[in-house]
Amino acid sequence: MFKHDWLVVIMDTDSQQEHIFINDREAHNEFYNQHKNDIWIGFNSNGYDRYILKSLVCGFDPKVVNDFIIEQRKKGWEFSRTFNKIQLFNYDVMVNRAYSLKQLEAFMGHDIRETTVSFDIDRKLTEQELQEVIFYCRHDVQETMQVFSHQLGEFQAQMALVNEFKLPLRNISKTQAQLSATILAATKLPKEITEQNDISFPSTMKISKYTQVVDFFKNYSEENKELSTTISGVPHKFGGGGIHGAIPKYQFECGPDEYMIMADVDQLYPTLMIVYDLLSRAVSQPEKFENILSTSLELKAAGKKKEREPYKRICNITYGSEGDKYNAMYDPRNRLLVCIFGQLLLLDLIEKLEHIPSMKLIQSNTDGILVRIKKNDFQLFDDIVFEWEERTKLHMSFDFYKKIYQKDVNNYIVIDYDGKHKSKGAYVKKLSPLDYDLPIVNEAVIKYFVDGTRVKKTINQCNELIKFQKVTKISGKFEYAIYGKRRQSERVFRLFASKNGKQLMKVKNGTPQKIGYTPESCKIDNSDVTNKAVPDWLDREWYVKVAKKRIKDFLG
Structure with missing residues (x-):
């Protein structure tokens, strides 16, 4: 977009044809009308490209709209209500907003050289300048197609949500958090409700040793929002982000008479929302979320990963949506309580497991713990976990590992008995073509x-x-x-x-x-x-x- 010229490059994947429109509103709009029932895909197109396209269809000056978004840093939808009348099924591949398109191109190893033509030119572009801009614009559209191919699973999950819950196709433009609010028929809560900050505790909780954590949450506030303490000999932090504890700089390999067990709660936050009535109060049909969670767990048990994906997505997104003030499910009190309940119930379990003579806590994280025990204590371990599950109505899964190398709770690598590993943290995370640094x-x-x-x-x-x-x-x-x-x-x-x-x-x-x-x-x-x-x-x-x-x- 320049002061006296504009350029649009569109690649049609059905016909495998490329279309370039240069200052030709009529041809551009004809193409739009022929394809307005198709899905349009771009990078950051939710924030920019769709409003430029709509400005051309509406007859507005696209440079004015460009400057409104870029220079004035305003949202495209604020420019004109007329934009709402223009149908556009837009899917934005900018899933990870931490990276620009150029960074993703760089990770993929592709050419990331920029055009030398300044966007501030105060005259018509020369033919040579125009050809250079076309070259780089074509390149960015081709790269967007590459990004889309590497994130095809995200698109399929989005389509699965739209199809599974019979939503109109226009919902393809929404974020998955917005989709969840739509699916659960959420209606934004009044301000007096979202400003409530009363703290309560799970009625099933039984904590008698580590009462300093309970006392901390009783007095939880913006001024008092993190507690550092020692649990089972391991330094821990409690607060609004979950339980975090780990033996720093720790390495261990199981002997023939030992187990190392990672015990994770299945769908911790969604289950807490249902069992303890902590789903956003903006949701008018909580039974719908309960059915979604139940279906997700049933499909997991049946090993139906693909069929489970849309249900799992809603379960995982709903907690975050409760803390998003721009989402219809915004309910910060219930979000905080979900987090507090999870921490206290895991602390409850750790306290009970301390009755096992050989139990050594290695780490605690948001939804689980990692411990080592003697094999002959496994039955007692299993019994304690079972009693805790029955009482709290949460369910745990066990994974067994042979070795661990742990920097801290956010950076570790565990290796199972088949030599396969699971890792977390920047140093050892699983890389992808869109995250390929060093x-x-x-x-x-x-x-x-x-x-x-x-x-x-x-x-x-x-x-x-x-x-x-x-x-x-x-x-x-x-x-x-x-x-x-x-x-x-x-x-x-x-x-x-x-x-x-x-x-x-x-x-x-x-x-x-x-x-x-x-x-x-x-x-x-x-x-x-x-x-x-x-x-x-x-x-x-x-x-x-x-x-x-x-x-x-x-x-x-």
């Missing part, structure tokens, strides 16, 4: 813990350049970036540690600042790296040091 370091750390592979071996044997990429973005808080002494026009960079490179820095008020977690000597390669081999200039030792530092953070 993958070689992630791989080296995991291989070290899972099968004892030396870090240098993993890093030195890899010849795929993409695995060494570090993607960084210069946020809007900074004016620009400099590489060495040269100012850069781009804001997203793909970096590689180099033996003979320069440093990339961000600039604010004329002062360069270091960019965290980036090599001081690096090279920038914003071209496509998907099939590139590792060059001689790559500084593999930098990646070795990063991996070893992360391992040390785990082991202490």
